Amino acid sequence: MIISRVISKVRQALGQTESAGDNTIQARILKRQEHGISRDDISENALKVLYRLHKSGFQAYLVGGCVRDLIVGLRPKDFDVVTDATPEEVKGLFRNCRLIGRRFRLAHIVFGREIIEVATFRGHHQSGDESKHEKLGEQNVEGQIVRDNVFGSIEEDAERRDFTVNAMYYNIADYTVSDFANGMQDIRNKKIELIGDPETRYREDPVRMIRAVRFAAKLDMSISDRAAKGIHDLHGLLANIPPARLFEEVLKLFVSGQGLKTFQLLLEFQLFEQLFPQLKSHLNDPHGRERKFIEQVLTNTDNRINTGQRVTPAFLYASMLWYPLEEHCEKLMQESGLTRHDAFNIAMNDVLHRQIQRIMIPKRFSTGIRDIWQLQERLPKRFGRRAYQMLENPRFRAGYDFLLLRGQIEGGKLLELADWWTDFQEADGNARKAMLVALREAEGGGPRRGNRRRKRRTQPASQ
Numbered sequence: 001m002i003i004s005r006v007i008s009k010v011r012q013a014l015g016q017t018e019s020a021g022d023n024t025i026q027a028r029i030l031k032r033q034e035h036g037i038s039r040d041d042i043s044e045n046a047l048k049v050l051y052r053l054h055k056s057g058f059q060a061y062l063v064g065g066c067v068r069d070l071i072v073g074l075r076p077k078d079f080d081v082v083t084d085a086t087p088e089e090v091k092g093l094f095r096n097c098r099l100i101g102r103r104f105r106l107a108h109i110v111f112g113r114e115i116i117e118v119a120t121f122r123g124h125h126q127s128g129d130e131s132k133h134e135k136l137g138e139q140n141v142e143g144q145i146v147r148d149n150v151f152g153s154i155e156e157d158a159e160r161r162d163f164t165v166n167a168m169y170y171n172i173a174d175y176t177v178s179d180f181a182n183g184m185q186d187i188r189n190k191k192i193e194l195i196g197d198p199e200t201r202y203r204e205d206p207v208r209m210i211r212a213v214r215f216a217a218k219l220d221m222s223i224s225d226r227a228a229k230g231i232h233d234l235h236g237l238l239a240n241i242p243p244a245r246l247f248e249e250v251l252k253l254f255v256s257g258q259g260l261k262t263f264q265l266l267l268e269f270q271l272f273e274q275l276f277p278q279l280k281s282h283l284n285d286p287h288g289r290e291r292k293f294i295e296q297v298l299t300n301t302d303n304r305i306n307t308g309q310r311v312t313p314a315f316l317y318a319s320m321l322w323y324p325l326e327e328h329c330e331k332l333m334q335e336s337g338l339t340r341h342d343a344f345n346i347a348m349n350d351v352l353h354r355q356i357q358r359i360m361i362p363k364r365f366s367t368g369i370r371d372i373w374q375l376q377e378r379l380p381k382r383f384g385r386r387a388y389q390m391l392e393n394p395r396f397r398a399g400y401d402f403l404l405l406r407g408q409i410e411g412g413k414l415l416e417l418a419d420w421w422t423d424f425q426e427a428d429g430n431a432r433k434a435m436l437v438a439l440r441e442a443e444g445g446g447p448r449r450g451n452r453r454r455k456r457r458t459q460p461a462s463q
């Protein structure tokens with residue numbers, strides 16, 4: 001196997017041990033005091049799953065992000081389990097189990113809102129043994145893995161993982177951690193190191209390039225030189241990833257609590273333009289308003305996440321694509337003589353359509369994106385009842401937050417408008433009325449605009 005040979009070379013270079021005779025990698029076994037993981041920090045449901053597998057005679061480990069996060073002292077988002085039991089065997093052990101996935105067959109054990117994912121050890125793709133593995137594992141001409149249901153040993157499973165810090169296994173049988181690729185040392189050195197040969201591993205799955213960036217930002221580590229060089233050479237391969245797979249991975253980039261840092265790294269590695277091609281020409285100037293706007297949005301997103309508040313993907317995507325939308329809208333008005341209203345609607349469709357060629361945006365979020373955008377057109381129109389109706393709009397808050405950010409970046413009339421809405425929300429009934437009167441006088445003071453019809457329409461609101 002190419003991967004094991006490459007790993008073997010890397011390990012020799014790193015001075016690590018290998019079992020004699022074959023080229024399977026061997027783990028370093030870290031005891032409790034070396035890895036520091038306490039069962040108190042492991043979800044009770046994950047422990048239940050691990051113990052039941054173990055008592056039924058199967059191997060059972062926590063693996064991946066949760067082990068890594070527990071070691072570095074972060075709270076894991078979720079707990080993933082691996083075992084030598086097949087998905088069907090897992091299903092036989094848990095009533096609350098459902099099998100999911102085609103590309104990766106997995107068992108989900110459902111405990112109310114918590115889901116413990118249980119995977120069977122993945123094996124290698126045997127290129128010389130097509131007949132047996134044909135239906136289970138598959139690679140396309142670019143070397144990308146498109147189907148992956150070959151089961152294997154824990155060693156093989158470890159070799160297939162992306163980064164050394166993600167290939168550590170917490171064994172429920174004796175509470176040790178098996179460290180297959182020297183992840184512990186890389187944690188100490190604060191290094192994101194790819195397992196195996198970068199070119200092969202990125203070709204197998206180009207998503208690993210954005211994952212490298214995500215982990216570097218999230219864990220405050222740096223990407224090793226060899227892993228970084230691979231990204232510089234191969235970032236274009238991201239275009240081969242099916243858009244449906246990218247939504248979740250891209251979302252994780254921006255909701256880790258380190259979205260700003262992640263964004264800056266994505267730019268540095270030319271990965272951002274792969275994900276958002278329409279922004280390519282907008283981000284060249286590091287001090288330009290487009291860049292500042294996205295940075296401000298991500299700073300706020302990080303603050304919200306780090307203080308336990310919710311963020312919506314719709315807001316993030318609406319922000320990313322705002323300037324391409326404005327530019328396209330202006331262009332349509334100039335070139336086709338469309339009204340602002342028509343041009344804006346067409347531009348919304350076009351910009352979203354182009355984006356989903358790269359990242360599939362689920363319908364519930366694209367609706368939210370449109371709502372936020374449309375509110376930007378409606379928020380300037382405040383006369384009479386409109387201002388009150390706007391406050392009742394379920395999307396008002398998101399639309400207003402968005403306007404405020406635009407105002408903070410662009411200043412001028414936009415900021416005045418955003419401040420007006422801030423005051424209007426805070427004002428009591430009389431103060432609101434006064435604000436609307438003042439607005440009418442300031443904006444509708446001319447002989448034609450201060451007409452009676454508009455005055456009449458304000459009356460019901462002042463009752």
Ligand code: ATP
Pocket residue numbers: 063064065066077078080160161162163166167205207208252
């Ligand atoms: P997070 O804390 O963000 O969930 P994670 O490391 O758990 O980080 P997941 O996407 O949940 O990331 O993946 C779980 C584990 O599966 C990883 O730690 C890694 O070992 C393995 N893995 C995930 N994606 C890949 C990939 N594209 N290539 C190889 N291994 C992967």
Ligand code: MG
Pocket residue numbers: 064065066077078080
């Ligand atoms: Mg995870």
